[in-house]
Amino acid sequence: MIKNDLYLKALRGETVERPPVWMMRQAGRFLPEFRELRDKYDFFTRCRTPELASEITMMPIRRYPLDAAILFSDILVVPQAMGMDFQMVEGTGPWLETPIRTPEQVKNIIVPDVDDTLGYVFDAIELTLQKLDNDIPLIGFAGSPWTILCYCIEGGGSKTFDIAKAFCFQHPEAAHELLQKITDTTIAYLKRKVEKGVSAVQVFDSWGGMLSPEDYQVYSWRYINQIVEALSPLTHVIAFGKGCWFALEEMTLSKVSALGLDWTIRPEYARSLTNHTMTLQGNFDPARLHSSPETIRKMVHEMISRFGKDRYIVNLGHGILPNIPLENAEAFIRAVVDWKPN
Template sequence: MASFPPLKNNLILRAARGEKVERPPMWVMRQAGRYLPEYHKVRAGHDFFEMCRTPEIASTITLQPIERYEDLDAAIIFSDILVIPQAMGMVVEMVEKKGPHFPEPLETPEDLAKLKRLGEGCDVKKELGYVFEALTLTRQKLAGRVPLLGFIGAPWTLMAYMIEGGGSKTFTKAKSWLFKYPEDSQKLLQDITDVAVEFLAQQVVAGAQMVQVFDSWAGELSPVEFAEFSLPYLRQISKRVPERLAELGQEQVPMTVFAKGAWYALDALCDSGYNVVGLDWTHDPAEARKIANGRVTLQGNMDPNVLYGGKEAIDKAVKRIVEGFGGGKQGYIVNLGHGVTPGVKPEDLGFFLRKNHEYGSA
């Protein structure tokens, strides 16, 4: 088991556990990535998944925003949610200006036989060892400056990619499976969940101090389908990961769930076993606080596109959101309502962080 330097800034861990803090901690989704010029210098000459699979490169990219922004209170490992389908035997490519592409997506339930399952061809420690190496290396390089976050894609979101073959505007193929083949859909979701649980637990072994589950396509489901095909598996993950960590002799870590677009499920998500519930920008902060009623810490939720609006717009939005979360000194983690987009100017994100620090410390 790796030995790591002592943590100097545990603000986000305390906030995630519901403790009162001196100011709300800050990090942003996709903080290590395409909006940073230093990222593009590293990216030149490398395939996206090659960077994910090269621990030294992944570690370097993870640290770039930490080196640039002194206000960040967490680093999140540079990786991708689609490494789980890869570990299950699917080919995933990252196509420039298009996004992820599966040359051979799942078309019928018969295709499930092609997948590797946990303990049946899918050895998580072997298939995803590069992620664990990157986590351990990054944790050492951080030298305790801030905690390191790990993450996974949620089962429904991964299933959608695996069937659609990439991103989609309609999700016709993936949602057709839910209606045509509900039992086979549940089987696939369970197989993904089993891999996800082990992957997340091993990320903690490797050095992750907090983890997040991204259900990026949750909002494509109706409340009925979300309750049947997403929420049960999110609940499994929140229950089984701590159990697996106990088996591995590991300390427990805070867990976050982010179900983008599933505004209707906030009450259920607050009871789904996670310490933190991430909010997209469709939530009103004050209303979300009422619904949560102290059960969880809330995270979010400024629209990332406000970052294109200039300093006045950013200032106004940050002030409104911090006030909406009651000042943010208990039960709140600063973030955007989704990831930083590629065209954002780094200095505008820096201004967003500084204003949150200013208003959150008041």
């Protein structure tokens, strides 16, 4: 039995005394203890070493009164397991030396045995659960198939992902074949995470907003929904689509437990689009954590007031930025923990 189950209550739509709080990328570069490890080990060594991944997961939990932990990893471990040699290049970000540019390359992409290729993630879950000692839930995650495809075809980050989109529109059959392979791998990966003990899984569709509403249904949501259909009988599934407010009505009809929001939509409009029935998560602008602690507290309380305390999980609208002062992150979290209804 998890002692602090606020997060799970919110996912179940139950009445809570206050909304739960956690932050995307909370085990990240803004923490000095994280930067110490970063200086000793490269990025994917940290991901692939269960002891390091577990330790990084716990760093923000030891520092702040958060209501959930999220396992330290990366969305690109999935395409790595499928045979794509992604690197993390300092100052550049994700990098794939030989990106997918032809349908023939798609044929060679494998759907791996996740136990063989991603066992280190599952080992990290076991270590982390021991350290958490049932205090708070642990969240597992994966990237959406569309977001993974973007990196696989583009070969790295992009402001527009034009190369990835062009591939899909020029070679739709190959694009769907690749998306399905990513989907099948992701479902197996997340199912194993649930078997290992995570309490919920989140699907990050970081680049869904690059697509038109029509293309989003074709190239992104249909594959996310396959993941939701496969995982929802086993655990809570949260779908977070950055820039995807246009799809909220469609998403609400699915079996997701919650929908994540970025900072570009008003709480009232998000509630309206989701028929006032969905647990929502977000949507504080990460850059707003550069405001004073007093301003942050005021804005968080206003955000809770606008969303309502029930069916709501306080979070950022995307990952926390690396240059956020520790006291500002704490102000964000404590504003929720100390919140009282008027």
